[in-house]
Structures are given as structure tokens and as C-alpha cells.
Amino acid sequence: MPLISVNTAAALIRQHLPDWGTEIVSLSTLHPRILAEPILSDRPYPPIDRIMMDGIALNWQHYDAGQRTFPILGTVAAGDVPPPLSDPSACFEVMTGAALPQGCDLVIPYEALEIKEGIASIRHPEPWLPYQFVHRCGSDAPAGAVILPAGTPLHSPAWGILASVGHTQVRVKRYPRTQLIATGNELVAPEQTPNPHQLRLSNTYALAAALQRQGYSQVSLTHLPDDPQRLAQHYQAASQTHDLLIYCGGVSKGKFDYLPQLWQQQGVQQYIHGVAQRPGKPLWFGIDHQRQTAVFGLPGNPVSSLVCLHRYLLETPVLYARLAAPVHFEKPLAYFLPVKLETTQNAELVAHPRPMQNSGDFLALADTDGFVELPAEQQTFAAGECYRYIPWS
Ligand SMILES: Nc1nc2c(c(=O)[nH]1)N[C@H]1C(S)=C(S)[C@@H](COP(=O)(O)OP(=O)(O)OC[C@H]3O[C@@H](n4cnc5c(N)ncnc54)[C@H](O)[C@@H]3O)O[C@H]1N2
Ligand code: MOO
């Protein structure tokens, strides 16, 4: 198995992984998604001169000329059609969110007023300025402005913006119809009680959680035994109905690691089998061009499969963390080292190594936040040096 570098593997996957296109989702989805169209403001924002304080609205020139008491003509609440100020020496009581009545260009909050028998008197000596406490019409964005560019990840504020502009249907990046396939005779379902030689399958749950947290909304899980016929039957059916098949286990050198040969027989073009990394060395990746299905074979060890998913498929932020302690790693392999992250008051990310015993030691991940990528070219990594940090999804 000739090993390729982590960067070569990442580049091959980027190059060959299909663009899954786009789809329309409804506003009620609210899942993590990536916007695939620019969103324009449907009208100026705010759409009115919006009152920002509960108080009175009046004409600034009258205030500037020295007038300090104003008869109240009425009350304008949020949602009211604002009446014009028919007498410029009078005022309206106005509420936050109401539209500024025509003829008014100043809002003074209740705290600066005394109101008695229908007359508001300004008690506060502050010089009030024109349009004070008025959120001017169009001052946030004019009509027709791009307020969310295509490619924006839809975080919570973005969903609020979509609702505000009335985008009840929105075009987003489509995530692939994905199946996670746990392989292995030793595995039983989590609800079963394993015999001593068996274990509950856990990898596909960890992988599914990571995918779902990134927005993959169509992810199914299945389990197959190490049986070439069953694996072949499953592949033929699943490759028709899925865009992405992520296998877990069965890709190394064992007598029952049937998958690489099976994919070859099924016509999947292999791009990767073996990456100079620990864990995750036996990683397999290929594309079935005929059926338009992408295939990942993640090494079965739990830490290996998780690390490979994060490094090669998921969108991860570009972050760097400083090693809190020195690390020595002899092998000419990139080392994905699980870490506990500390954030310091001077805005530094500090990575505390939490080395596991081996890539089967998934319990060691419980007290970690992600992993650092230590390059293959180096053997010693000093405390204080910075390396790429990838958080768990
Ligand atoms: N002769 C060699 N043997 C191995 C090599 C090698 O280069 N030469 N590589 C080792 C490395 S590194 C890894 S990683 C594993 C990968 O093996 P497979 O992808 O074939 O995975 P399996 O053999 O099926 O399983 C490995 C291990 O993981 C457990 N497992 C698998 N699936 C799950 C699951 N869904 N949930 C929980 N645990 C799972 C499985 O029981 C095994 O213990 O190969 C080494 N061998
Ligand atoms: O590379 Mo394996 O993933 O070390 O256990």
C-alpha cells in the first residue's frame, strides 16, 4: 500500500468529490445550511423611520427655538398607521417600534419628561438633536441590497434575516443522500447485549452525529457482516439510492477486509488507499462514475474513522492552536493528536495533548475537544508551537 501525504489525499478528495448541487428548503428547516443564492432586501431596512424609545415625538425646530412644553395630540403605538403632526407645536406620545409621524423629527424618552394633564414638559437639560432616537428608514440597507451573499453559512441571525425579508423558500447547498455502513461480524446494535467477543457498534453513531451537526439532513445507518455477497448486494442497491456511501471497517489487510476488492469489482475508481497518517492509515476513497456515487472506506478503529471524517469530508474552520506540552512522534506519518482546548484571556487557543493508547481507545476522546495535525516531516514538536486544530463537530 503506497502511502500518500495528508495534503495529497485532501487535494484528491476535493478534486473528485462531486458538487452535490443545490436544493430549495423551507424557512421552517432551521438546520445548519449553506446559502446557494444571494438574498436581497425586499424594501429599505428599517422600512420606516422607526421610533427607538417610548416617549414623545415632536418637531425639532420648535424644541430648538426654546419651546419646552408640548400638548399631546394622541398616542402612536407600534403597528399603528402614524397620523401626521397637524400642529407643529404639539407632540404625540409614541412607543418603541412605531413609525415616526410626518412632521416629527425628534423623539424624547419618558425619563426626560414630565407629563401632566395632557401636556409633556421636557425636564432634561440635554441638547436633543434632530432625529435622535429615530432609526432612519433605509439606514441599515436600501431596497435591493445584497444582505446575505451566496455561500453564507446559515447561522441563527441569518435565519432571522431570511424570515424578515419573507424568503419562505430558500436555495441552499444540497447535502448528499448519505449512508453510513458499519461492517464487522463482531458488532451488535447498541440496544443489544454483546457477548464477550462482541461489541456494540458505535462508530456510525459518532460519524452520523458529526454529519448531522454540519447540516447533512439525509443520513441513514446500517450494519453488514463481513460477507462478500451481502456486501455486494448491498452496494448494488445502495449506490443507486445514495450519493455518498461511508463505510466503516474492513479496509485494511485482514482476511475479511473485503471492501477494497469489492469496490474494484463494482467499478468504483479508487483514488486513495493508504495515507501517511496515524490514526487512519488505511483510508480508502473512490468514485463510482457510472452510478455517480462517492465512496469512503474509513478505517474501523473508532478514533481513525472520526479523524478521517473531520479531516477529509467535513467543513472545518481554519484554526491554529499552541501546544501546551512537547510531543514526540517518531514515525514518518502525520499525527492527528486528540487535544483538550483551553482559550486564554489573550485570545490564544492552547491545545493540551490527550494521547490515546491506540486508535481503538475511543473513551479517551470523551475529555477532548478536537485534534491537532502534526506534520509528518517533523518528529519533535515543542511546547508553544502552533499547529492546525480541528474541533469535533
Ligand atoms: N497487517 C495489518 N493490519 C492492520 C493494519 C495494517 O496496516 N496492516 N492497519 C491497522 C490500522 S492502522 C487500522 S486503523 C485498522 C483498520 O482496520 P479496518 O478498517 O479493516 O477495520 P476493522 O478491521 O473492521 O476494525 C478495526 C477495529 O475497529 C472496530 N470497529 C470497526 N467498526 C466499528 C464500529 N462501527 N463501531 C465500533 N468499533 C468498530 C473493530 O471491532 C476492530 O477492533 O487495521 C489495522 N490492522
Ligand atoms: O491508523 Mo489506525 O487508524 O492507527 O488505528
Ligand SMILES: [Mg+2]
Ligand atoms: Mg480489518
